[in-house]
Amino acid sequence: MSSPGRYIEWKAGALDIDFFIDSEEHVYIHSIRSPGSPAVRYSMDSELDHIFPLTQLRLVGEGSTFGTSERLVFSATSSRLQYVEHKEWIEGDGTRRIDIITTDPKTDLFVDSRYSVFEGVPVLRSTTRVRNKGSKALHLESLASLSLGYLNRGYKEWWNEFEVVVANNNNFREAQWQSFDFATVGMGDVGDSDFDRPGTRAAVIKSNLGTFSTNGSLPMGALTRKDKKQTFMWQIENSGAWNWELGNIVHGLYLIAGGPTDQHHQWTKTVHPGEDFTGVTTALSVIDGDLESSFVPFTQYRRRIRRHHEDNVKLPIIFNDYMNCLKGNPNTERVTALIEPARKVGSEYFVIDAGWYSDVEGWWSSVGVWEPSSTRFPGGFKLLLDRIRQAGMIPGVWIEPEVIGVHCPEASHLPDDAYFQRRGVRIIEQDRFHLDFRHKDVISRLDSVIDNLVQNYGIGYFKIDYNIDVTHGTDVNASSPGDGMLGHRRAYMQWINNIYDRYPHVVLETCSSGAQRLDYHMLASHSIQSTSDQQEPYLYSCIAATVLTAVTPEQSASWAYPQPEYSDDLNALCLVNSLMGRIHLSGRVDILNEKQRRLVVEAMQVYKDIRSHIKDCFPYWPLGMPKWHDNWLVVELRHEKHRYIAVWRRGGNGHLDIPLGPQGLSHYEVLFPRDFSTSLSWNSDSSSLSIEIPHAPSARLIYGTSP
Structure with a gap:
């Protein structure tokens, strides 16, 4: 039986998003899904232990209500935030927005959680603004713009069914993605624990420190099912410090993402009475597909937020x-x-x-x-x-x-x-x-x-x-x-x-x-x-x-x-x-x-x-994410009925089968270099392209289309 409360059902064009307001007026994101997908109403009695307020923020002098303050969850301030009002509207360019206002009755801090979805782009953009309507200065220690609990809803054994993906980024070795199962990062089923709240206090925390915003890691991450049927992907949009946290509480996984914090970046912000402050923007996609497919909506999204230039x-x-x-x-x-x-x-x-x-x-x-x-x-x-x-x-x-x-x-x-x-x-x-x-x-x-x-x-x-x-x-x-x-x-x-x-x-x-x-x-x-x-x-x-x-x-x-x-x-x-x-x-x-x-x-x-x-293509990796020392590397650019496929042979056997899927394309040719020895053949039964490059290291650019 569901807990008393009510839903805000936001039809955001490219996404359907449900927010839940419980009996104490706390507000949560309940679900994010493709438009028209059925809204599954799970038992909120069991879910309320897994989900978190729209905003995770901390004030100086206030710690956590449970667990450890090393994590951003269970902030005492966030636990007091109560629903005030919300407003939905559509911009002239088709962008859909919703503002959800909450307030902390103890401090008179008001929080405006703004969510945006661009027309045709299934990515949720979120930004948080706080305003001090009280009589005393307030001192922020953290302000996250994305807070989402129970990511594994419907999948109990998250430690077996999901893996976390991070993007290492270092000098001379940029944008290298690595997947980990949860045991590798110190998380898993721990059975019953203190206060009758099963779950580990562990978390995967990625953070940047300094004016190199991507020194060590990209401000991105992903949670993907091992059967490739669902992927959450996120990015943080700041050219300085940022922080994201993927953790476990009770039987669920949660994600918090935002800008700098006191704990990691020596960041505090004083907000005087009448003043406001806006946090760092984040973006999230949720797709019914694999990791590689998640970069399609993010490529759409990045094109949409970018300043136009010839x-x-x-x-x-x-x-x-x-x-x-x-x-x-x-x-x-x-x-x-x-x-x-x-x-x-x-x-x-x-x-x-x-x-x-x-x-x-x-x-x-x-x-x-x-x-x-x-x-x-x-x-x-x-x-x-x-x-x-x-x-x-x-x-x-x-x-x-x-x-x-x-x-x-x-x-x-x-x-x-x-x-x-x-x-x-x-x-x-x-x-x-x-x-x-x-x-x-x-x-x-x-x-x-x-x-x-x-x-x-x-x-x-x-x-x-x-x-x-x-x-x-x-x-x-x-x-x-x-x-x-x-x-x-x-x-x-x-x-x-x-x-x-x-x-x-x-x-x-x-x-x-x-x-x-x-x-x-x-x-x-x-x-x-x-x-x-x-x-x-x-x-x-x-x-x-x-x-x-x-x-x-x-x-x-x-x-x-x-x-x-x-x-x-x-x-x-x-x-x-x-x-x-x-x-x-x-x-x-x-x-x-x-x-x-x-x-x-x-x-x-x-x-x-x-x-x-x-400029209109979307990337895809038919062999999965390349690894630094792989002998063969493949990346594909897809554009309507055209495919451009870069293939690098850096060693190993001179033959490779590239699974391209049933795309309706069967004509492939070498665009560059045309005069180098290359063998290409299309296998319609396996929907794969066979290529032979006799020498290494070398590379080819392949073009695919309908005959």
Whole structure:
């Protein structure tokens, strides 16, 4: 028999979501399902021990009502939140929203839990805003925007039936997914326990610390059934600190996700009477399918939240002189030698990477002026940029705006409170100061840098890099170091969007020692993302094969750096690395032989032929998630009745059967490289494509369609 209470049945277009209000006016998410699916009303008597309030938040001085305060569940504050009202509406673009207001009668804290579902996109977006309507200041220690209990509803033996999936993300080894059964992460059935509440106090907790938002892990995770019939997937949208927790209580699994916390990030936020504060946005998909299929709704969702830019429509080819090429040491002679070869192979942008601003090679601790070096470019930087334009390419430069080197003369021109500090002392990280973009003088200075480069030099592309990691932020004009960090990150993104407002045609690339900021706080604004600084094409292939889990194809720029000393097969692999997303072309294109140059031209022309499809494609992994040392890697881009399949052979047997499923496609051909020995055959009985690649390492781009 169900507990007394009532439901809010929200028909959100691409999703149906039920909220339950119990007899004490506490509000919970009861179910998330495909539209039209039956709403199964389980016994709420048994479920109320498994599900949690819409918001998990903590106030200073208040701990948990049960268990351990190492976890975010059972917050004393959250347990008091009671329903006030809710409002549903539809935006002009079809987006459906619901605001559910709850309040804590003890403190007069009001919580607005906003949920959004974009038209045709089965992903639940959630953001939480708190407002202090009391008479005393309140001090937040955590504020999660997603709180969902009993994920295993209907499946009692969760420790046998589900597995947790995390995405490791490190320098030179980005976006590598790993699945774990619950025993491996220290969770399982523990029988009866204290207070007649069976369940372990364990949890899988993933958290980021510092200004590298994705150093160690992507702000993502998944819970998937081993029989591949259901998957929960989530992401957190912050370019600083974040935290998610997947745990067990009673017989159920729960998920909490949000921004920084005091426990993990030295984050507290004082909210004075009459003030409000908005937490970090999260997103969740729930599908009746496997892990790999979950990236379809997330790719839809990411396209929907992203700022519109023609760069994501045109997908131009970018030559950048850094990777396995000039390596941050440009001058007039070296850059000039690359311009015509870059043009001839098909480049449309030419980016001069690091070093253009420094008279010396050891510029790390002196960056920050962002004026061209007269030593490197004695004839003038403008003359060199004119040569790039005369070759039919748009010039770009590398810049690292958040830092100033300790030996830079500009370091003394800004006040101390324009920098990250702790207890009145400027933070120095790797011989660099960190700028605080909440300060008006910082914005004014960096605006003038961008204006000068765009207006006086004609720069049309900025590769915006970031290469240090300040772990806890700044306590200047902040409730805590974590609060200063979050404020800076939000101010920085406002600065980025202001650049777009002033110069809509300019392309802004986000790069952070490769992809150490691979998050959709950054990528909701930047049109293009560098996926790695990996210099070995053989290893880069696994990044190219997996990074589409974290970023849309049309934003995902992987390096292709052909070299004269590489074999033809290795150069082919190197080029295929970039064909499933965006091309960052580099390498010594100026000294390739004619055969090698033709291979690059062929790859660039193939890309130009297919890029109008890439921006609408969805990724899929027919062999499952690639592993770092797999001999074979496969990723597929699906577009209506077209398939683009990248296949890398890095070792092992030269034959592979790729299960593609009954797609109605039976014609497959090699798009690149066309003249390399390859055997393809379609097996209609098994719906699989057989491929033979005689040499390794090598790669192919396959095209599939109806005959």
